[in-house]
Amino acid sequence: MLMLAVFHLFFLLVTQASPLDQVLKYIDDHQDDYVKHLKEWVSIQSESGDPLKRDKVIEMVHIAGKAIESLGGSVELTDLGTEELPDGKMIPLPPVVLGELGTDPNKTTVCIYGHIDVQPARIEDGWATDPYVLTERNGKLYGRGASDDKGPVLAWLHAIEAVQALKQELPVNLKFIFEAMEESGSKGLEKILSEKNATYFSNVDYIVISDSGWLSSNPALTYGTRGLCYFLVEVQCAKQDLHSGLYGGVVHEAMTDLIALLDSLVNSTGHILIPDIDEDVVPLTNEEHLLYKTIEFNPEGFKDNIGATRLRHETKEDLLLHRWRFPSLSIHGIEGAFSGPGAKTVIPAKVIGKFSIRLVPDMDPNKVNRQVATYLSQVFAERRSPNKLRITLNNGSKAWVADVTDKQYVAGRRAISRVFGVEAELIRGGGTIPIVRMFQQTMQKSVMMLPIGGAGDAIHSQDESISRDNYINGTKLLAAYLAEISQL
Known part of the structure; x- marks a missing residue:
């Protein structure tokens, strides 16, 4: 009788799990499939800066388009024309992937941006393993593009697939824009955004980008870049x-x-x-300065990690302000x-x-x-x-900065709390990501950076990686974000 009662209790817990809980469990159960999928994408040497690999870049574009189609979405590969090389030779620019999934006028429409090209990588540059063979070691997935930005792009697609696999209705309409020239200046992209702003992008409510990383072991939302x-x-x-x-x-x-x-x-x-x-x-306000006090950041660890003997500033707040602000x-x-x-x-x-x-x-x-x-x-x-x-x-x-009280940031913070059980860190980036401001300036819509990459992913460097935990829990985070933004 006791065993029967336990079984009934377990049955009730499973059947009463929320739709989002079911999605999160599905993602956990299929994480090996997601790692395998990332291995396939990493194997494609889509280096946009190497003209000799332009065919690989274009191949990656078609693969990404087919991935959206497999989810039931419609896809348009938008031609960008040609690029002139220093020797005068003309080669084709890779098309931009424009995808759409859902057209319910009563739902929020979220536009997801990502890039599927990568920086150059050679094992002789000092990689411990072949950069184009995804290798798992000590909980990390090593490979070019694993964190920047193939892993995050796939995490979005896997989050959507998990909802569909459970026969749930997607909580929002989705539009996708995946490019393959981000690592080479996003050539032609601004023109596409301007031309399509009044048509394809006209019904977009929010734009979300996962092309960045956390500052520490704590999940973060990025609200500004220099x-x-x-x-x-x-x-x-x-x-x-x-x-x-x-x-x-x-x-x-x-x-x-x-x-x-x-x-x-x-x-x-x-x-x-x-x-x-x-x-x-812009003068620094007291309210903004307080944001820096709660961020997890170890100046000594940072100094040791980069191999410096002394930094120009000693306190956590001063270091972060001079990195970002x-x-x-x-x-x-x-x-x-x-x-x-x-x-x-x-x-x-x-x-x-x-x-x-x-x-x-x-x-x-x-x-x-x-x-x-x-x-x-x-x-x-x-x-x-x-x-x-x-x-x-x-x-x-120009620099980019968002309003952290915007509904989209509220949804992002709730999603992080839901998946990780902690409050999100609100951070800026010291680098420059022109595409973020390009979106905000052209489309005049809310833009948020929702990263899933870790602080030590070594993007653009040897041994780029993403941890399995970040990759899988990041997929859960993106699924939770879609659920949260649909309710605001």
């Missing part, structure tokens, strides 16, 4: 390289000028020396200078210095460009050098 201005500073002193024994001491060397210009940009504390560069930075300037390299092993007594005829400024709200790239050009021209003039100076803004994009 913008970027990337500059080239070119100095030319002669028509060809010169021998230092014959010409050293008699010409104004381009390298000397360039070093002086680069040294004038930032001081040893990291303060940017360009006048008024931060005059448009304040502008920064970094010098990246000098083109044209001798950099190989051994000695070479050459005076370069032309050198190009490369540096960037990470922008924060409300800095404008065009204004920053004028400020940089004016300042460097003045520094150069004070040197009384006869050399030629050219300053070029290679690319510029």
Whole structure:
């Protein structure tokens, strides 16, 4: 009798489980299938920056489109035209995948963005295993694209499939936009967004992106990213390289000028020396500052992880503010200078210095460009050098920040609480993800970054990975988000 009573109790618990509970259990039960699916996607070397692998990138586009169709969605592969290579050869740009699943006018419509191209990866670069063979080791799934961004894209598709497998009705209408040129500047994507804004995207209520990661072991929502201005500073002193024994001491060397210009940009504390560069930075409020106090972040662990001997700031709050909330300037390299092993007594005829400024709200790239050009021209003039100076803004994009009280962030926080049993950390990103602002600016809709990747996933680096826990629980999180956003 006791066994029968226990059985009946178990039966009641199972049959009374909520639809979302059933979906979460289904995801747990099928996690090996999801890992196998990720292995298939990782095996495709969809490196958008390598013209010789363009066929693999296009193959990945078709696979992603078929995955949406397998869920019952309609798919349009939108042509982006061609791309001209440095040698003048024209090659096709991979199409953008536009998918749609559900058209109920009484439901919320969520647009999911992801990218299916990857950064280059070779085992000789220092990978422990073949980057295009998904390898599970110590709870982590190693492979190029596992975290950025094939794993998260698949997590969305698996979350939807789990709902359908249980014969449940999807709580929202879905639209998909998957691109395959994100790692190469999202060429052609902004044009597609503008052209389709009044038609395909007209009924979208929310846009959600999972192309980012957590800061710590705690799940997070990303509500801001910094913008970027990337500059080239070119100095030319002669028509060809010169021998230092014959010409050293008699010409104004381009390298000397360039070093002086680069040294004038930032001081040893990291303060940017360009006048008024931060005059448009939105003041930090007390309410915003409090957000940084609750974030889990270990300065000592961070320092040790990157191998630095000392950081510029000591407290957690100051470090995070300078990573996310304040502008920064970094010098990246000098083109044209001798950099190989051994000695070479050459005076370069032309050198190009490369540096960037990470922008924060409300800095404008065009204004920053004028400020940089004016300042460097003045520094150069004070040197009384006869050399030629050219300053070029290679690319510029504004920072992005969202309203964390928006309904979508409420849904994201509830979903994280539901799946992980903890409160979400609200974080910013120090890097630049132009697509986020592109969506917000073009479509004028709420955009949220809902990451499932971990803090140590090594995206863009050797041994990129995503933990099995993040991959599977992340799939649950995305399913829970769809349920939560449908109720707001």
